[in-house]
Amino acid sequence: AQSVSQHNHHVILSEAASLELGCNYSYGGTVNLFWYVQYPGQHLQLLLKYFSGDPLVKGIKGFEAEFIKSKFSFNLRKPSVQWSDTAEYFCAVTVTGGGNKLTFGTGTQLKVEL
Amino acid sequence: DGGITQSPKYLFRKEGQNVTLSCEQNLNHDAMYWYRQDPGQGLRLIYYSQIVNDFQKGDIAEGYSVSREKKESFPLTVTSAQKNPTAFYLCASSIASRAEAFFGQGTRLTVV
Numbered sequence: 001a002q003s004v005s006q007h008n009h010h011v012i013l014s015e016a017a018s019l020e021l022g023c024n025y026s027y028g029g030t031v032n033l034f035w036y037v038q039y040p041g042q043h044l045q046l047l048l049k050y051f052s053g054d055p056l057v058k059g060i061k062g063f064e065a066e067f068i069k070s071k072f073s074f075n076l077r078k079p080s081v082q083w084s085d086t087a088e089y090f091c092a093v094t095v096t097g098g099g100n101k102l103t104f105g106t107g108t109q110l111k112v113e114l
Numbered sequence: 115d116g117g118i119t120q121s122p123k124y125l126f127r128k129e130g131q132n133v134t135l136s137c138e139q140n141l142n143h144d145a146m147y148w149y150r151q152d153p154g155q156g157l158r159l160i161y162y163s164q165i166v167n168d169f170q171k172g173d174i175a176e177g178y179s180v181s182r183e184k185k186e187s188f189p190l191t192v193t194s195a196q197k198n199p200t201a202f203y204l205c206a207s208s209i210a211s212r213a214e215a216f217f218g219q220g221t222r223l224t225v226v
């Protein structure tokens with residue numbers, strides 16, 4: 001069964017700092033990868049996704065992620081964070097042929113300070 | 115508006131009582147899911163359904179039951195057998211295979 005690890009549970013940054021959140025998955029086959037965000041009091045929404053092709057994917061609000069197959073990683077990045085990026089971020093994976101079962105990591109709580 | 119509706123937003127129940135959480139979607143999605151969210155544990159899959167009249171256990175199905183009699187609806191029952199039912203429950207749906215999931219606003223269940 002697939003699993004997802006997010007190494008940073010809590011991250012605190014100042015505005016304009018760069019962000020990188022780690023995500024590793026364990027599965028040897030073909031995967032589909034996602035980053036979701038949950039802003040305070042709001043529902044979970046998709047930031048970006050990777051199915052195939054260019055391993056560098058761009059999402060909403062200036063976020064991007066890079067799929068590195070050899071490292072089983074899909075780290076989320078943003079060059080300059082804003083106070084409004086304060087939220088909880090979840091990495092998730094589905095396995096091709098696995099019935100679209102979406103498995104999440106434990107989440108990273110990001111706080112951006114002014 | 116198209117989307118996923120979970121009701122109610124807050125729910126209180128006495129210990130030992132079964133309770134059913136509602137999830138309705140008008141996105142015409144085939145697949146539907148129930149997750150439980152606890153602080154520091156992320157989202158854990160309870161049950162999922164790929165098509166009507168079929169569903170599979172997720173990672174933490176014990177103490178829960180579901181039904182999928184209609185494409186639009188996927189209610190979750192939290193039974194008295196669930197040892198720690200107080201949690202935030204999220205319903206989601208997706209077009210089957212290789213697609214993003216859309217989430218509802220969630221139901222916060224408190225058992226006292």
